[in-house]
Amino acid sequence: MNQISPLAFVHPEAKLGDNNIIGPFCYIDRNTVIGDNNVFQNSVTINYGARLGSNNEIFPGASISTKPQDLKFRGEETICEVGDNNSIRENVTISRGTASKGTTKVGSNNLLMECVHIAHDCIIGSGEIIGNSTKFAGEVIVEDNAIISANILCHQFCRIGGYVMIQGGSRFSMDIPPYIIVGKEPARYMGINLIGLRRRGFSNELIELIHNTYRILYGTGTRAENIAKIKNELQVTPEIQHIIDFAETSQRGIIK
Template identity: 45%
Template sequence: MIQPLAYIHPQAKIADNVVIEPFVTIHKNVEIGEGTWIGPNVTIMDGARIGKNCRIFPGAVISGAPQDLKYNGEDTIVEIGDNTTIRECVTINRGTKDRWRTKIGNNCLIMAYCHIAHDCEVGNYCIFSNNTTLAGHITVGDYVVLAGMVAIHQFCNVGSHAFVTGGSLVRKDVPPYVKAAREPLSYVGINSVGLRRRGYSSDEINEIQDIYRTLFVKNYNVTAALDIIEAEKKPTEVRDEILDFIRNSNRGIMRGFSGA
């Protein structure tokens, strides 16, 4: 169902059962999957690739040009996966020639007034609360929860299953499975509630907790802690994911636990 007060470029590719409400603007180089709902006053610009059964609420702007002075009109895109909800006034910019795309995964909830800048890559089942802002070139894993008004510095990474508390400034990488809070951002425990909700066993949760005690609580430097973890903990998918994330961190990881 397409309202007559919407503008859709004749070359845009709109699948069956897409609902487009009044005053929507859809540009030329756009693809929208089956069953998606586009609310009133949404603007979808060139380069948008929107999956099936998404919901995009009024005032959102998808695939706007990057806010990057290096951008020179390259043919880049935004990819949004299936079953993702984008609430009011969210802005998602398309990529630059660094990654050529900005990507949002499946089954995400991006709440009102969030901004996701150029070349970001967001995994599946993520929740970003109101006014959360991602600068350019950020990578976010699966099942990440960012509470309201979180701001993430460009080129940072956030590991899967991490939880970042509201109002946090993220200047360093946030490893998988942790809770991050305080200023400057620090480790305050593992995301045990989220892990239980997603089916992690008590043994798996205890393993994660032991790894982060060595890394963040026992006053080793990062290099020494990683060597101890590798030597003392048997190889598992979880252990190796944490070790790989930290060793591949370009910006360095956030601070360890502090009782202050």
């Protein structure tokens, strides 16, 4: 049975699962689907097109599936998908999609700290920690298990690899490949995310292989020459293949 405050508004067409707690001054619009065991603290807004999983906790002032801040948006039918077990802190905003992709996606087991903004058509993976006031412009992709610190500004269409650590206050407009640390001003490659990889159970041998891969990738040759050298000189495990694929398919170029 859901616990809905008499001071909350839930549209009659909203679809709610079971055991949700909806606090005072929450607003849940029509064309919304909400799973089970979610906690909406006071003053949470669940807008048109939201699709929420289960066991999420959403804090005051958060607004999910907001109208995109994109002048090309013409009211087309789009959605915003949020998975399970997320902690979405105060004043987080997540826009729904546009005609470009139709859907904004946020995975599961994420911590989105206060005032994070996720724009239209972004794809945010699972296991992320995203710090206070970090902003993602439209159509950004973040792979799983990234740690993205506070006050970061990410240009539209960028891709961020998994298992990265990005220093607070960074600004960037290029892709960030997986397993690395990015920092300083301007933001640049600072080495591999050694502590993060160890915490995630990467073996010392694999960490050394990743380190050697980036030593070559950021070497003196062209990107194509360095990738060919990686393929010829190193063992190409799935992790190394992912780095190769990421670099070869990057549309914006990888961060220097």
